[in-house]
Amino acid sequence: MSSRIVLRPAINAAAERLAAAGVHSPLVDAELLAAHVLGVERTRLVLTPLVSAQVLAEFERLVARRAQRIPLQHLTGTAAMGEIDLAVGPGVFVPRPETELLFAWALAHLEAVAHERAPVVVDLCTGSGALALAIAHARPDADVHAVELDRDALRWTRRNADLRVADGDTPITLHAADVTAPDVLDELTGRVDILVANPPYIPADAVLEPEVAEHDPPRALFGGVDGLDVVRAMVPAIARLLRSGAEMAIEHDDTNGADLAALLARHGEFRGITEHPDLAGKPRFVAAWRR
Template sequence: MRELRRRAADRLRAAGVASPERDADLLLAHVLGVELGRLPLVDALDAGEQEAYDALVTRRAAREPLQHLTGSAAFRHVELAVGPGVFVPRPETELLAGWAIAAASALDRPAVVVDLCTGSGAIAKALADEAPDAEVHAVELDEGALAWAERNLSGTGVDLRHGDLATAFEDLAGTVDVVVCNPPYIPLEAWESVAAEARDHDPHLALFSGQDGLDALRVLERRAGVLLRPGGVVGAEHADVQGESAPGVFTASGRWSDVTDHRDLAGRPRYVTARLAR
């Protein structure tokens, strides 16, 4: 088993996979239907398991996302079904979700929260899980991603709609406490630098946003200004090179106070928050 795992990791490393040992082990645990920590207790694979494992390692070496191969992605305390047609949630976004959960939980009444560009429904599902008293609404434009969000948000009580962030939730205008969004933010010119897993498998609608990567953020700034009640807050993820330009979108409009940029666990600029001026 050790040799099997080593050979699989070597194949993934040669293919440029960022975490070859962990991916090899996660795929093996998936094939065996066991938790990762129980792999050392497994003595051998039968012929069917060996064939299935080899097939998955080959697909991962071709840079197919790990989560597409296992069919799920962990996000904070929830599991999400993911696959072709939806953006795979990243660990960095858990910080933005945590901010939204804290903002919603800080009120002395049930908060009204809107998740724009919900994708798989990751942030909305985390909100429903960790801020159960909040009234959570979510919207997604892409029909393929919407189908995954419907699956993930079923039974959570989240109000999920099909629509554009630029016009969504007109019925909630001026009543929302927290707007949260993980918009597309990659500049078109950065195409070649995007990891193969994202560039070749994530929906481009969820990745690219104009020449400077800020087109969707500009739309979000305007829509959040419509949706939020005075004093309400907005939070949005951005690329690590947009630590000044993303907050600049909010400061330039004159609608916002407390514009603050936040860093991820690696110390990189990751998301911006702001409060609608009273």
């Protein structure tokens, strides 16, 4: 009979190693890696106090890579949004927990859309498909459209979309298109009820953590000197797409929310412009409705 090893001391040692490497949530990451290797939820680690030498070796291998500041999601292969998990890896932006607030905003505002027709939802700069697919999962009655230009990201989006359909979710419509093009989604002009966007919004001179700077694709991160170049180009198309009274929300860097709100105000087609903070109180997204 093979010997079994107590897991908790290994997790604690891994947390110390990750903390020394500068990882912000060392114990959580160590536990998530252990849960990934065991194929269980993190909350159920207590039910597996002993592991084999092979399991421990795989765990320690992943911890060593995490200590090199490789993103946790690249090691586990998944990231969460709403009630779904998405496949992620090199070549696509890893969805952030903060974007859950934008997702929750979309669901809350979808409740107000007339029930006699399918609400039309658009997700610009969809990346892995996180927002579009989470919305489609939560609202199978919605007609969800997602737009992405980057070819590497599109491969991940299609993979995730196929996985969601295989799991029984309503398909989304994926558009390989430039969100800054004047005619993007021209066929949806004046028909969109809810629009969300998580565009490249980081100012060019921002100092980033290694997980971001070295592993997220730069095209998905940076939005020019002030971080709003892509947003500026998107705003006219957003105004064109939204039906009267429809609502939109755009995620932004915590340094440029007021500038985004002012940009929408200058455009003249938006009302109820509201800045929303995240759970840490930092500016996170701006919402408005089409007059």
